[in-house]
Amino acid sequence: MKKNFLFCISLSFLCSSCVMNNAVVKPDYDFSKVKTVRVGQFSSVKRYKGISDAVQNAFIQDLLGSGYNVVSDPNVKADCIIEGSVTSFYRVREEWIDNGFYYGYPGRYRRRYRWAGMPAYDGIVYNNTVSIGISARMTDVETGQVVWSDSFNNENWDEDSAISGVVKSVLKSLPKEKINSKK
Numbered sequence: 001m002k003k004n005f006l007f008c009i010s011l012s013f014l015c016s017s018c019v020m021n022n023a024v025v026k027p028d029y030d031f032s033k034v035k036t037v038r039v040g041q042f043s044s045v046k047r048y049k050g051i052s053d054a055v056q057n058a059f060i061q062d063l064l065g066s067g068y069n070v071v072s073d074p075n076v077k078a079d080c081i082i083e084g085s086v087t088s089f090y091r092v093r094e095e096w097i098d099n100g101f102y103y104g105y106p107g108r109y110r111r112r113y114r115w116a117g118m119p120a121y122d123g124i125v126y127n128n129t130v131s132i133g134i135s136a137r138m139t140d141v142e143t144g145q146v147v148w149s150d151s152f153n154n155e156n157w158d159e160d161s162a163i164s165g166v167v168k169s170v171l172k173s174l175p176k177e178k179i180n181s182k183k
Contacts, residue, residue: 023150023173029140030178031147033079036069040083042134048089054159055086056133058167066171080147084136088153091130130162131155135172148174 015098039059042052059082063070135151150173154166 014131017031023148025173025175025179026145026147027179028064029147031175032177034068034138036071036076036078036080037063037138038071038076038078038081039076040081041065042086042136044082044086044089046089048086050157051086051089051132051163054130054163055167058163062164062167062171078141080138082136082138084134087135087151088130088131088133110164129155129157130159132159132162132166134166134170136144150174 001109012081013073042059044052060072063082091114131153132155133151133153137150138148139146148169152166152169154162154169156162156165
């Protein structure tokens, strides 16, 4: 009973950390005037190969889909710049798959096996769960002030879905109108 209780408590903390909103918005900033956005590079301390570019492209796609004008040339005038960093990226679980069957042997290797007198088959270990964390900020070009910042972690079955999910979650907190200060 005690073991189940501890499991439920730890599961609730784990789930709540995935949906926490870390967004911070500058009060009295008029986000409705933001029409043109430049998406800068997303840095990575650990140099996650190709992920920084994929995050940048996901931001561009999502912003275009939301109706923003997106520019890539630094010489073209933009209202704001969105940039940030990839804070984490890793594969969480691996599975041994052969002929569409799951065998559950973790590891990054090939294995030969015999099944009930059948010929030996080669199986391959596949990564199937990806976790990514990003931190993003929006800077007003005229004033140089950071007007919005957010971070989020996401886990999904493949890289594209994980990246798309984390970018969509972060951009949900980006306001579309003026934020009045709380007095």
